[in-house]
Amino acid sequence: MLSKKSAMLAAMAAMAAGALALSACGGGSDDAGSGEAGGLDLVSEGSLTVCSDIPYPPFEYEENGEYTGFDMDLMKEIASGMGLELAVQDVGFDGLQSGAVLGARQCDIGASAVTITEERKANLAFSDPYYDSLQSILVPTDSDIASIDDLAGKQVGVQQGTTGATYAAENAPEAELVQFPSDAEMYAAIQAGNVDALLQDLPVNIGHTEDGAFTIAEELPTDEQYGFIMAKDGSEELVAAVNEQLTALRDSGTYQEIYDSYFAE
Secondary structure, eight states, X not given: OXXXXXXXXXXXXHHHHOOOOOSSOOSSOTTTTTEEETTEEESSTTEEEEEEOSOBTTTBEEETTEEXXXXXXXXXXXXXXXXXXXXXXXXXXXXXXXXXHHHTTSOSEEOSOOBOOHHHHTTEEEOSOOEEEEEEEEEETTOSOOSGGGGTTSEEEEETTSHHHHHHHHHOTTSEEEEESXXXXXXXXXXXXXXSEEEEEHHHHHHTTTTSSEEEEEEEEEEEEEOOEEESSSXXXXXXXXXXXXXXXXXXXXXXXXXXXXXXX
């Protein structure tokens, strides 16, 4: 069970509230292509511009008018370590995992619980891994679904473009998969009884168990690791700079402090 229950409940409330305001900037930057910092070709001078699919607690969500979460806290530290301001844009996950928003120079980096896969490496450059994850099945507490084998003939919500959707298609072939653009729509669907289960990353599903109406039917080990994503071509220096900051955060203990604030029991 996660330690920041209150923060996550606030995030759920934010999801119900609907669309979020952009925290630091919106749309493409007029400074695109002009910014440089230490040899980095940034889309906006003096800023590390981050794209993320929000809300996706506990990794990225809005609280008190600001974006926060595990990914966002790491990004704040990385930007600070690079001597840059942090700017965040809320974008769809499809545009992230395909590399479209990076190719369009809408942002410098994507931070959105993106699993490192060989397929995605064809279009993206990844940082070093920063989080080990696994999949899971969320069901109502009175559900008769106890494992992935019980999903045959059931309606199962998945987020389009994610490794959870791929895993469900490969391992629950007789389930009726219902694709949603984000976790917010998925969670609303199971609350309304429009789907029987959700299959997605475990930390996100755990957040949905906190009101007592839902439970984790099965954890699904997949050996997944998250990485921050950057443009496939021309981002070598930025990748190196981000990895340097990740190493420094681990060495200083700051990474562990941030990790424990979201995931320690």
